[in-house]
Amino acid sequence: MAAALPDDPELARRLADREEAAFTMVVDAWSPGMLRLARSFVTTDDSASEVLQDTWLAVITGVGAFEGRSSLRTWVYRILVNTAKRRGERESRVVPWSSWAPDATEAGPTVDPSRFQGPTEDYPGHWRAFPQEWPEDEALAGETVAIIRAAMERLPVRQRIVMTLRDVEGCSSEEVCAILEISAVNQRVLLHRARAAIRTVLESYFTSVDPSADDREQEVPS
Amino acid sequence: MTTMDCDKLVELVTAYLDESLDSETQRRVVDHLALCDGCQAYVAQVRATIRSAGQVEPVPVDSATRDRLMEAFRKHSR
Numbered sequence: 001m002a003a004a005l006p007d008d009p010e011l012a013r014r015l016a017d018r019e020e021a022a023f024t025m026v027v028d029a030w031s032p033g034m035l036r037l038a039r040s041f042v043t044t045d046d047s048a049s050e051v052l053q054d055t056w057l058a059v060i061t062g063v064g065a066f067e068g069r070s071s072l073r074t075w076v077y078r079i080l081v082n083t084a085k086r087r088g089e090r091e092s093r094v095v096p097w098s099s100w101a102p103d104a105t106e107a108g109p110t111v112d113p114s115r116f117q118g119p120t121e122d123y124p125g126h127w128r129a130f131p132q133e134w135p136e137d138e139a140l141a142g143e144t145v146a147i148i149r150a151a152m153e154r155l156p157v158r159q160r161i162v163m164t165l166r167d168v169e170g171c172s173s174e175e176v177c178a179i180l181e182i183s184a185v186n187q188r189v190l191l192h193r194a195r196a197a198i199r200t201v202l203e204s205y206f207t208s209v210d211p212s213a214d215d216r217e218q219e220v221p222s
Numbered sequence: 223m224t225t226m227d228c229d230k231l232v233e234l235v236t237a238y239l240d241e242s243l244d245s246e247t248q249r250r251v252v253d254h255l256a257l258c259d260g261c262q263a264y265v266a267q268v269r270a271t272i273r274s275a276g277q278v279e280p281v282p283v284d285s286a287t288r289d290r291l292m293e294a295f296r297k298h299s300r
Binding site (some may be wrong): 053188 | 227229230232233235236237240242258259260261262263264266267268269270272274275276277278279280281282283284287288290291292294295296298299
């Protein structure tokens with residue numbers, strides 16, 4: 001994302017120098033992603049907008065303290081997350097942000113166990129029927145993205161936040177751990193469950209647009 | 223030879239794609255994928271899911287919010 005931004009030291013210096021063109025650049029490059037992230041922590045669009053504004057204010061006044069230990073974007077996103085958490089707590093949104101450990105509903109298989117053969121069958125633990133290749137159909141691309149967006153809205157909020165940062169924003173796992181202050185393991189478990197859930201939704205969709213894919217039996221490898 | 227079942231492999235896909243598996247497990251995943259069309263297809267679906275998620279469009283910042291941001295910036299620059 002954010003092509004053509006100057007490198008971090010230059011950007012931080014220009015922001016500290018109160019250069020309006022530099023501020024415009026980062027605001028336009030990062031605000032859409034920040035707003036989307038903020039929206040997962042608070043209850044309304046207006047709240048998310050205020051979190052965005054408070055964050056940028058904190059960036060303007062605090063950028064002189066940026067030491068380059070993370071990327072500038074990670075540093076800004078961390079301010080956003082902390083601002084959004086405080087705001088979310090004031091709105092008494094019932095999400096305990098102190099814990100990012102997967103909860104009881106976030107354990108167990110991410111693929112329906114009935115997709116695999118049972119212990120008395122020929123190949124226990126192997127696919128009954130193989131997943132199908134999905135069509136590389138340009139005509140479906142827009143629809144696919146719309147389905148993903150809607151399905152991500154329904155994910156448990158921590159999973160949604162992690163998948164948004166990783167797969168929509170394109171952050172690395174290290175960046176996500178730094179932004180959210182979570183462990184690599186928790187990050188991975190949340191991302192894994194989120195991706196698996198979205199894959200399942202897409203699989204149902206592709207099966208419905210291509211009914212012949214529904215019950216094709218495939219041989220299992222010997 | 224230690225084998226890996228498909229129902230175990232699907233739970234390792236995220237760690238596999240992040241290259242965060244230990245080398246022994248990584249090797250077992252790679253070996254399994256080389257032989258299993260089903261798991262290859264599964265991993266391809268996960269990759270396709272990730273690619274499409276990257277196409278989800280950003281939330282536009284409305285112009286009033288942007289104006290307020292620029293105003294705040296100018297106020298703090300004086």
